[in-house]
Amino acid sequence: MSAKILTLATSKGGAGKSTLTRNLAAHWLNVGFKVAVIDADPQASVINRHNPDGLLKNLTVLSNPEESISYTVEEVKNDFDFILIDTGGFRNRTTVRALVSSRYALIPLKPSADDVAAAIETHALIQELNKTPEKLSSNIMYRMIITMSQQGTVISRHVRTELQKLGFLLMKSEMYHRVAYPESAINGLSPCITDPDGSASRDIANIVSELNELFA
Ligand SMILES: Nc1ncnc2c1ncn2[C@@H]1O[C@H](COP(=O)(O)OP(=O)(O)OP(=O)(O)O)[C@@H](O)[C@H]1O
Numbered sequence: 001m002s003a004k005i006l007t008l009a010t011s012k013g014g015a016g017k018s019t020l021t022r023n024l025a026a027h028w029l030n031v032g033f034k035v036a037v038i039d040a041d042p043q044a045s046v047i048n049r050h051n052p053d054g055l056l057k058n059l060t061v062l063s064n065p066e067e068s069i070s071y072t073v074e075e076v077k078n079d080f081d082f083i084l085i086d087t088g089g090f091r092n093r094t095t096v097r098a099l100v101s102s103r104y105a106l107i108p109l110k111p112s113a114d115d116v117a118a119a120i121e122t123h124a125l126i127q128e129l130n131k132t133p134e135k136l137s138s139n140i141m142y143r144m145i146i147t148m149s150q151q152g153t154v155i156s157r158h159v160r161t162e163l164q165k166l167g168f169l170l171m172k173s174e175m176y177h178r179v180a181y182p183e184s185a186i187n188g189l190s191p192c193i194t195d196p197d198g199s200a201s202r203d204i205a206n207i208v209s210e211l212n213e214l215f216a
């Protein structure tokens with residue numbers, strides 16, 4: 001087994017990286033996969049809230065906010081189906097190494113000008129990395145994803161149209177603004193665990209089925 005390795009990255013803080021990481025991990029764990037999260041954010045928001053005796057006890061959470069993250073990935077990549085790497089909200093060497101170690105990248109953005117700018121910058125970084133000898137033969141495949149949006153709002157549609165016009169690859173599914181995420185995050189959990197039939201859990205399932213097309 002060699003894991004699908006997915007880094008969540010954007011240079012904008014608070015775009016939803018850690019939330020998406022935790023929720024994707026919970027979803028895949030729920031449906032029976034072996035999942036690891038590598039917390040590469042020096043603020044350690046995923047690992048700090050993770051309860052190894054709680055409902056997500058089967059989730060492996062490792063921490064490495066250093067450039068040696070590539071070695072952590074190498075060490076564990078044959079033990080899991082999915083490895084998710086949560087990065088800090090700025091461009092640093094750890095994020096670069098995490099991206100280089102990944103086949104897939106998700107760039108979350110709220111429907112706001114700052115988040116859009118940061119997503120475009122992160123995309124540029126990925127394109128730059130894809131030209132290096134290390135990634136030439138296994139390009140990082142990326143998708144942008146709109147987060148914390150209100151369903152059907154003008155701003156969200158506007159951002160979507162603009163990004164698509166510019167040729168960026170944007171997921172159809174969004175991680176809508178739902179209070180269930182911060183509520184379950186208090187205990188390091190996910191609505192996929194605490195409310196599996198709820199709207200947030202359904203949103204995550206939609207995001208996952210779109211990701212499965214990317215993985216195929
Ligand atoms: N879809 C959502 N609906 C409602 N609240 C959300 C959603 N996604 C994230 N949040 C909340 O927004 C805040 C920022 O989210 P999160 O911590 O996931 O972002 P981040 O990109 O990891 O930030 P940082 O750059 O600080 O690591 C958190 O308080 C989180 O609970």
Ligand SMILES: [Mg+2]
Nearest residue numbers: 017018041045
């Ligand atoms: Mg975070």
